[in-house]
Amino acid sequence: MAVTADDLTPAEHALYLAALSNGGHLAAPPAAGPGADSGADSAALAGLLARGLFAPGAAGYAAVDPRAAGDRLAAGLRGEATRLLVRAENLPDALAPLTAAYDAAHQGPESHHVEGRDAIRHRISQLLAECQEELLTAQPGPHWAVTLEPALSQDLPLLMTGRRMRTIYQPAARRRPAVVEYAGAVTRHGSRIRLLDEPFDRTIIVDRSTAVVSARSDHGAAAFITDRATVAALVAVFERDWSRAAAVDWSATPHRAATRITGLLARGLTQGAIATRLGLSERTVAAHIARLRDRHGAQTLFQLGWRMRGEGDG
Template identity: 50%
Template sequence: MTEPDVAPPTETEKALFHAVLRAGRVSLREVMEQDAAAAARLLELGLLVHYQVDGWVAAVNPRTVGARLGATLREHATGLLARADRVAGDLGELAESYDSAQRRARPGPGITHVASLEQIQHRLLVIEDEYREEGLAAQPGPRPPEFLDDDSRMRKALARGVTADVLYQPVSRDTAHTACYAAAATDWGVRVRVLDEPFTRMLIFDRRVAVIPAAADNAVAAFVEDPVVVDHLVAVFQRDFARAARVPWHDLTGRQLPETARRIGELLATGLTQRAVATRLGLSERTVAAHIARLRERYGAETLFQLGWLMRDGAR
């Protein structure tokens, strides 16, 4: 379905319309000689009408034209909505084939072992494109730079409303590229903490699927979708994350607070409430709440009052 051309007239086309309107009626030959392209567009839109018997061209009431074009657009939009409703149904057969293939790939109830690094990465990409609510990541040991250089997937997830908690070990504080990544991720809204204890590598998406090592060398991954097992792994992660320490990533890297966050911190330090800060800065309460959550993580504050107290000497 081709979208109708209802772009407003250009300044040249408007000038030609006004000229015809002032003249009352003009021969088609004269109008075309003045500006053939503008005349053709006005005739196409219906702002000029051609009386073929005597060859005259006259202006048409733009309100009448607007009503007609509006009706055309509404009809076009109705068709698009109908097509949108049919899309899911049209892909239904393909979706069923995809689900069947996924079920055949599972060797056990709710657990899939994947031994190929390429296949592991492919399955992770599919999951990361689909999850919408929460991501939990426990990453022991040093983080290779190539795993942190591409932050596009994390940022896309956060942009669609995902919350993210990441757990590292103390070595990450002494690794420049990891500390820089953690400082940047904190600005995006990720909570990155450090636990000085051994823990197992795991990724959990929307509390629906967990990915854990299935071999000592991490060459095999287990994709777990059994709800009971996933719930247990979530509880393990939450227990470890609650014991983990907040890290002043920004101080380690010399990264300054973003300007908006700095202003919010300054106003909180004066005793203003979250709503008052939002009003003062012309921001939504939701935006201010997100900045406050990042500030609390950065300063290790449990309450809004404590955060204001910690920032009373000026947001750093």
């Protein structure tokens, strides 16, 4: 690391000014006045010599013009900056063997299959961490409540760092409180979610370069595809479906969660059971129940359920 002049200590600054007041000369070694710390003066002198602000002379030390010292220090910094830039330019080549090994292990030439839900989720998490621009997802099917909580923890950081997201659901998603809660959260940060009332396949496309599709009907295996022509064809299918899908104002639908909670409370379910049934957090359910208690003047869940008989939607 080059020595710089922009971090002079108070002792170095004072010693340089003392030399100037003495005609630009400093006796050797520095004289210690009453109460002075000769060790600190010696350290200050060493620092000024290292920066080129003092030069040894016949009778001690002479103060050097800071402009000349600054030019030398600046030249050293520029040289160090050049060395760092060269290292930065060479870094991809230095990591090339590791990059090739990573690609061989995770991507393969065109596609590879991953077995098991945990392994699939792990590989998708890796892809999302590498996403640079855009995530496209088509998500039919009944597995929303299981997957939305980890999805939210992955998707919000993507959106908050400028990446784009578009998702297609089927209309049944609008009746799922967990989906409504997730959609409201991500659309507030720029995600776009539409509903398509026709069959489509589960697909994830990252940066239009890697696609993930189900490889078995039970979604226990997935194909990770990097072949450009195949990925381009899947992007075209997504764009076709997106153009036919309907936009939804997800901010206008959270009341559905309260409606479902009301119905389940009237049927005698506990707070924990309701959270599990609807795929919501217990904190969300507790907040809804607190508002219902206030509305009905109930002190306990039993009282609340009794007073709400006939209001539930079954």
